[in-house]
Amino acid sequence: MKDNRELIIEVATKFFSERGFENTSMSKVCEAAKVSKGLIFHHFKTKDDLLREIFKKTTDLIIEINNTNQQDYTPKEELLELINSFFIQLEKDKLFFQLNLSMIVQPKTRMLLNDLIQERSSFILQSVKGVFEKIDSKNALIMSYLFIAELDGIALNYLGIFDTYPLEEIKAQLLQKYTNNEIYKN
Amino acid sequence: MKDNRELIIEVATKFFSERGFENTSMSKVCEAAKVSKGLIFHHFKTKDDLLREIFKKTTDLIIEINNTNQQDYTPKEELLELINSFFIQLEKDKLFFQLNLSMIVQPKTRMLLNDLIQERSSFILQSVKGVFEKIDSKNALIMSYLFIAELDGIALNYLGIFDTYPLEEIKAQLLQKYTNNEIYKN
Amino acid sequence: MKDNRELIIEVATKFFSERGFENTSMSKVCEAAKVSKGLIFHHFKTKDDLLREIFKKTTDLIIEINNTNQQDYTPKEELLELINSFFIQLEKDKLFFQLNLSMIVQPKTRMLLNDLIQERSSFILQSVKGVFEKIDSKNALIMSYLFIAELDGIALNYLGIFDTYPLEEIKAQLLQKYTNNEIYKN
Amino acid sequence: MKDNRELIIEVATKFFSERGFENTSMSKVCEAAKVSKGLIFHHFKTKDDLLREIFKKTTDLIIEINNTNQQDYTPKEELLELINSFFIQLEKDKLFFQLNLSMIVQPKTRMLLNDLIQERSSFILQSVKGVFEKIDSKNALIMSYLFIAELDGIALNYLGIFDTYPLEEIKAQLLQKYTNNEIYKN
DNA sequence: CATGAATGAGCCTTCATTCAT
DNA sequence: GATGAATGAAGGCTCATTCAT
The missing domain is CATH 1.10.357.10 (Tetracycline Repressor, domain 2)
Structure with a gap:
């Protein structure tokens, strides 16, 4: 299985690029990365x-x-x-x-x-x-x-x-x- | 008294410039323009x-x-x-x-x-x-x-x-x- | 020109029927009746x-x-x-x-x-x-x-x-x- | 502790019955269920x-x-x-x-x-x-x-x-x- | 490392109503 | 009769973040 931390970065990069930082919610990133909300905050404060x-x-x-x-x-x-x-x-x-x-x-x-x-x-x-x-x-x-x-x-x-x-x-x-x-x- | 519509535009322009569109809330604009929350939506849909x-x-x-x-x-x-x-x-x-x-x-x-x-x-x-x-x-x-x-x-x-x-x-x-x-x- | 009071009642009746009372705003009625917001409250308290x-x-x-x-x-x-x-x-x-x-x-x-x-x-x-x-x-x-x-x-x-x-x-x-x-x- | 999701449904059912759907605000439901505003939208989109x-x-x-x-x-x-x-x-x-x-x-x-x-x-x-x-x-x-x-x-x-x-x-x-x-x- | 329930502040918007003109 | 600017409370919903498990 792919490294989750890397996966989150990938998805977030794509979203930040397409919709901008302010318009991308952590939830959306989690959802797209198929990762729990807790995990994203575990990897990035x-x-x-x-x-x-x-x-x-x-x-x-x-x-x-x-x-x-x-x-x-x-x-x-x-x-x-x-x-x-x-x-x-x-x-x-x-x-x-x-x-x-x-x-x-x-x-x-x-x-x-x-x-x-x-x-x-x-x-x-x-x-x-x-x-x-x-x-x-x-x-x-x-x-x-x-x-x-x-x-x-x-x-x-x-x-x-x-x-x-x-x-x-x-x-x-x-x-x-x-x-x-x-x-x-x- | 100054025209409120113009005033709102002025204040909003300043805020959008300084903090960006997404980071400026309508409430903040109203507050700074000393105008009720309803009014801004009366003038701008x-x-x-x-x-x-x-x-x-x-x-x-x-x-x-x-x-x-x-x-x-x-x-x-x-x-x-x-x-x-x-x-x-x-x-x-x-x-x-x-x-x-x-x-x-x-x-x-x-x-x-x-x-x-x-x-x-x-x-x-x-x-x-x-x-x-x-x-x-x-x-x-x-x-x-x-x-x-x-x-x-x-x-x-x-x-x-x-x-x-x-x-x-x-x-x-x-x-x-x-x-x-x-x-x-x- | 049609009687405005009657017109308002007509439009409101239609809207109340189609969307319900709670879902019909006075503004929408005014708009549809081409009547000012003040007038509707002049005719109906x-x-x-x-x-x-x-x-x-x-x-x-x-x-x-x-x-x-x-x-x-x-x-x-x-x-x-x-x-x-x-x-x-x-x-x-x-x-x-x-x-x-x-x-x-x-x-x-x-x-x-x-x-x-x-x-x-x-x-x-x-x-x-x-x-x-x-x-x-x-x-x-x-x-x-x-x-x-x-x-x-x-x-x-x-x-x-x-x-x-x-x-x-x-x-x-x-x-x-x-x-x-x-x-x-x- | 009672299941919150069920609790929300219970309270909402009561309110919807008594005051109707349109006349019941999510906030009121939360308040009555002693639950945060966010939670209701966590359980029901x-x-x-x-x-x-x-x-x-x-x-x-x-x-x-x-x-x-x-x-x-x-x-x-x-x-x-x-x-x-x-x-x-x-x-x-x-x-x-x-x-x-x-x-x-x-x-x-x-x-x-x-x-x-x-x-x-x-x-x-x-x-x-x-x-x-x-x-x-x-x-x-x-x-x-x-x-x-x-x-x-x-x-x-x-x-x-x-x-x-x-x-x-x-x-x-x-x-x-x-x-x-x-x-x-x- | 991983989950997801829970929080609470804040956001955009709507709305009934008032009032000066 | 008629207008529309102005108000302020309330509404649905989003969001970053925390925490027990």
Whole structure:
């Protein structure tokens, strides 16, 4: 039989993604996981705890994805690889992005997860900055911020705002833009 | 005496921004507006209704802000003006952005507001595209999408992700980028 | 323009019949009658008042129906006429019976209408007894009670209990029964 | 300690009988049962659910009462026994009849219980028909309908319409009527 | 590790009624 | 006669959480 703790996390992640944290009750999670109400509180002290556990897991996943492309690429190749895997992931697992956005944007969950969010974001920032620095850009930091903003904005718009979003064209445009040497000259 | 309906909207907007829709109870709104519980349902059939009303108001505000800069600017000036007013607004009224992001990102509110969100976004897209087209860019549409994503991503990161966000530098970088002729050559 | 007071009574009667007294709100009545909330309370001090007014009206109607057949019939003909018009009315206006039954059976409405119910029932009892007495039955009173019970029971079963109710056959049986001289011999 | 679920049913049955379904709040039931508000919804998903549970229980009780007289009676004795136990029960437990009538007559509860009402009525009809068939009456079905209507009408009048109801005399009359051979000759 | 009865606060909503205009 | 804003109590129901077993 499957590990119950893991099962609960799985079900809760799915529910939090689809309906949001506030709109998912512990009871519903129990029901869907075919687990007693007592058990969920045995494994996670509170609902907030469960959320934090889930956030940590998604952070691990993000790091894992980013780590795989640490090969013997040139900096620019690294960048392209980053963009590439971002778009692939975005198309493959919308719910994953949905969950992360909503955890960050919802006032209550942001407060709850504040420390973990900071940890994760500074990791990502450093990671991206590492790449930009190698391209010898004078202002690697600012470029990293903008790069991240661009990708996050694309995810946001793709998921929440535009009914039809030309993901492919945008990806192409982005790839071209970061290959173009002009933008690094300032 | 102040108009109660308007007062309720004001208070609710503030609460929805600060704590989120799900985390704001109608009772709390009534209490803060010093109004009876019945009255809120006299003016708005449901809580969802109240949310829609608020979303419509923020859309109006967004349109209003964008309309003021339709003067005898050159296209590039228009763009700079757009960026400028975005950053000014972002710093001046974080809650306004917070509210809009969370309404769009929260699964439940997004569902509730879906039609209104589509309306608003296509208005914004057309509006931005109108500017890019005048700059004679071959792919005004894609550039518009990217431009919007960039700004949205900046708002998202500024509000939710990074504790310290170098807004000024980013703005400078952005202004420079969209003045630079290079990016329009493709 | 139609008289508003009458209009309200009409709409309320319909709603009370279809959904019951407790399940009909004054607001819904106002809405359906296209009348302001204030007006309904201008014409009827309370909801209970409105109910009593309606009950009185239905009593008037019942009396009216029963009075029309006070012609130069023989007693037995009178009885048959009574049965006849009961069945005709039952088929023609189920809601009318529905309303009367529910007003009498619902604890709250019965309490509210108690005096009016007693008035009406004793009128009906006297009316029926008047007929049975002429048939020279020794126990006209008991027969009247049973006669009324039979009709009420038929209405009750027809409306509420049996999905398919053989109203025609039952009517035939009843007509025959009260023509048969045997039942009067005791 | 007593079983809480059963206790809730008991209290609710009493309240539904005395004040009607719509006029009994879940809170009142909880209060009277000395049980938390949450518990009632733990055992019964909704108020409607609780009602259905109660209706089922009263059906069981009705069936149970009717089953006890399946002894070696002649058909006519069976009938008299039926009448007898009906009147005994009617005097002993007015509330029981009150509840059943109001559940059937109230538009909302009838809708809610429709399937269960049909089930119960057809059981009773078959049960009564079984007796009349043995008396070799050509039209057992119609007689059964009339018999049931008569008893239901008596209950209705006794409980709801007439302040003073000569139950004893009516019972006597009824017993005599169904002993009399005349009524079976057609 | 696992169950599910039990709690009590809180939520959205409805409703009869009042009152100033 | 007529309107509709305003009230406040009450209602059904949900939910995170606890605890005895």
